[in-house]
Amino acid sequence: MTRKMLQFIRLHQQAPDKRAADERAQDFGEISVAFDDDRAGAQASRCEQCGIPFCQIACPVANNIPDWLMLTATGRMEEAxxxxxxxxxxxxxxGRICPQDRLCEGNCVLEQSTHGGVTIGAVEKYITETAFENGWVKPPRPRVELTQSVGIVGGGPGGLAAADALRRMGYKVTVYDRHDRMGGLLIYGIPGFKLDKSVVERRTKLLAEGGVELKTGIEIGRDLSFAELRARHDAVLIATGVYKARALGVPGDSLSGVHAALDYLIASNKVGLGDTVPAYEDGTLNAAGKDVVVIGGGDTAMDCVRTAIRQGAKSVKCLYRRDRANMPGSQREVANAEEEGVSFEWMAAPLAIEGSGKVQGVRAVRMHLGVADSSGRQTPVAIEGSDFTLPADLVIKALGFEPEDQQALFGAPDLAVTRWGTVWADEKTAQTSIDGVFAAGDIVRGASLVVWAIKDGRDAAASIDTYLKAKATRAAE
Structure with missing residues (x-):
C-alpha cells in the first residue's frame, strides 16, 4: 500500500503494543508485539521528511532515517x-535496544513540537524482520578474495560489525572471544526480554556462512599470546569492551550476597540459553524469594531489576542518588520496570552494606541536588540525619564498568592506555601505539551504547582497509 507522507496531521503516534505487565514479568520473552504491515506503514507515513533530519543527526551511525521511513510508507520494503x-x-x-527516546526519536521534530515523534525504532525492527522473512539478508561474501587477514579480539557488537565490514571487503577475518558464544554483551549482558538471543545467533550464523572464522573460548594472553596473534594476522583489532565492575566504595562491599551486575546478568542469560550455572542453582545469583536492592540508575540497573522480578524476587528496589529526570538510563526502561513491580528510591545513596558475614540490608541517606559540576550536572549532596535502611538478601552493583588491565592481560606493556585505563587509539585512524594494531568500541571510549560500538567497529574496519592497502603497495614496490 502506498501512503502519503506528513500524516502526523491525522495519525497519532502509536508505539508497539506491550504484553501485559503481569504476564511478561513471568518470562524472559520480548515484551513488545511487533508492528504488522499496516501499523508500520502508517507510523512511517507520519514522518515530516525534514530538510534537516535531526533524527539522523542524533543517530551515532547516521542512519538515513527519513528515506527508509518513506520507503516503508510506500511499501518498498527491500529498498528500505x-x-x-x-x-x-x-x-x-x-531497533530493539537503542534508547531511541534519547537519540533519534527524542530529537524528532514531531517530538519537539509535541505531536509525538515517529516510532523509528519499531519501524527499524519491522524493516529488518521483513527482510529476514523474505530472504533479503545475505552473508557477507566479497566479490574478490584478498590474501591479507585480520584478527579481531572480542566478539561483541564492535568486533562483529568490523568483521562483517572487513569480510565484505575481501579480507580473511578471524574473531576470537573468551566466552563460549559470540555476541559479547548482546548475548550475556542484555536480557532476553529486550533482545531475544536467537536474533544475535542469527547474525553470527550469517557471519560464519560468509567466511568469518569465529573462535570461542580463547582468551588472548592465556590461550594465545598477543605476539602470536600479531604474527598470525596482517592487522589486529582490539574490541574487548569493558567488563570490570565499579566498586561501591562503602563498608560491607565484600559481604556475601553483594554481586556485580554483569556476574548476575551473565548467570541469568546462560540459564536462559540452557546452560547449567552452579551459582544460579545454589541461589547465589538467583533472586527467587529474596529482597533485592540494585544500586545504580543506568540501563544495566534496569536490566537487573527487571531480571530479578522475573526470577521471582520477594521485593525489588532500585537505589539511585539523583532524581528521575537526571538518571542516565532510558525513561522507557524505567516505565517498564515500574509497570512490572519495581520500586524506586530516588535521591538516595548507599552509606554501607549491613550484615554479619552475609548481607542483610543497605543503609542509605537521602540526597538533594546541589550546584552543577564540570559536566553541567548537579552534584548530589547528602541530607544530614536522613539515614534509612532497606532490607536486602541480594545487593547488585550496577554503577557502570571500567576497563580491565589490557597491558597485563595481553602481556603487551607497549600497548598505550589512557589515564582511565582504556586503550589509547588515534581518533582518526583507530590505530593504537603498536603498528598494525587497532582498537574500537568501549575499550577505547569507555562504557557506552551498542550503537556506538557498531559505529566504531565499522570505522575501524575502514581504517584497517586503508592501512592494509598501503602495506600491500609498499610490499609491491
Whole structure:
C-alpha cells in the first residue's frame, strides 16, 4: 500500500503494543508485539521528511532515517532494508535496544513540537524482520578474495560489525572471544526480554556462512599470546569492551550476597540459553524469594531489576542518588520496570552494606541536588540525619564498568592506555601505539551504547582497509 507522507496531521503516534505487565514479568520473552504491515506503514507515513533530519543527526551511525521511513510508507520494503543496512550492521538489534527516546526519536521534530515523534525504532525492527522473512539478508561474501587477514579480539557488537565490514571487503577475518558464544554483551549482558538471543545467533550464523572464522573460548594472553596473534594476522583489532565492575566504595562491599551486575546478568542469560550455572542453582545469583536492592540508575540497573522480578524476587528496589529526570538510563526502561513491580528510591545513596558475614540490608541517606559540576550536572549532596535502611538478601552493583588491565592481560606493556585505563587509539585512524594494531568500541571510549560500538567497529574496519592497502603497495614496490 502506498501512503502519503506528513500524516502526523491525522495519525497519532502509536508505539508497539506491550504484553501485559503481569504476564511478561513471568518470562524472559520480548515484551513488545511487533508492528504488522499496516501499523508500520502508517507510523512511517507520519514522518515530516525534514530538510534537516535531526533524527539522523542524533543517530551515532547516521542512519538515513527519513528515506527508509518513506520507503516503508510506500511499501518498498527491500529498498528500505537496503537503506537501513547501508549504515547499520545490525539494524534489527538497534531497533530493539537503542534508547531511541534519547537519540533519534527524542530529537524528532514531531517530538519537539509535541505531536509525538515517529516510532523509528519499531519501524527499524519491522524493516529488518521483513527482510529476514523474505530472504533479503545475505552473508557477507566479497566479490574478490584478498590474501591479507585480520584478527579481531572480542566478539561483541564492535568486533562483529568490523568483521562483517572487513569480510565484505575481501579480507580473511578471524574473531576470537573468551566466552563460549559470540555476541559479547548482546548475548550475556542484555536480557532476553529486550533482545531475544536467537536474533544475535542469527547474525553470527550469517557471519560464519560468509567466511568469518569465529573462535570461542580463547582468551588472548592465556590461550594465545598477543605476539602470536600479531604474527598470525596482517592487522589486529582490539574490541574487548569493558567488563570490570565499579566498586561501591562503602563498608560491607565484600559481604556475601553483594554481586556485580554483569556476574548476575551473565548467570541469568546462560540459564536462559540452557546452560547449567552452579551459582544460579545454589541461589547465589538467583533472586527467587529474596529482597533485592540494585544500586545504580543506568540501563544495566534496569536490566537487573527487571531480571530479578522475573526470577521471582520477594521485593525489588532500585537505589539511585539523583532524581528521575537526571538518571542516565532510558525513561522507557524505567516505565517498564515500574509497570512490572519495581520500586524506586530516588535521591538516595548507599552509606554501607549491613550484615554479619552475609548481607542483610543497605543503609542509605537521602540526597538533594546541589550546584552543577564540570559536566553541567548537579552534584548530589547528602541530607544530614536522613539515614534509612532497606532490607536486602541480594545487593547488585550496577554503577557502570571500567576497563580491565589490557597491558597485563595481553602481556603487551607497549600497548598505550589512557589515564582511565582504556586503550589509547588515534581518533582518526583507530590505530593504537603498536603498528598494525587497532582498537574500537568501549575499550577505547569507555562504557557506552551498542550503537556506538557498531559505529566504531565499522570505522575501524575502514581504517584497517586503508592501512592494509598501503602495506600491500609498499610490499609491491
Amino acid at each position: 532494508y537496503a537503506a537501513s543496512s547501508a549504515t547499520n550492521t545490525f539494524p534489527e538489534i538497534c
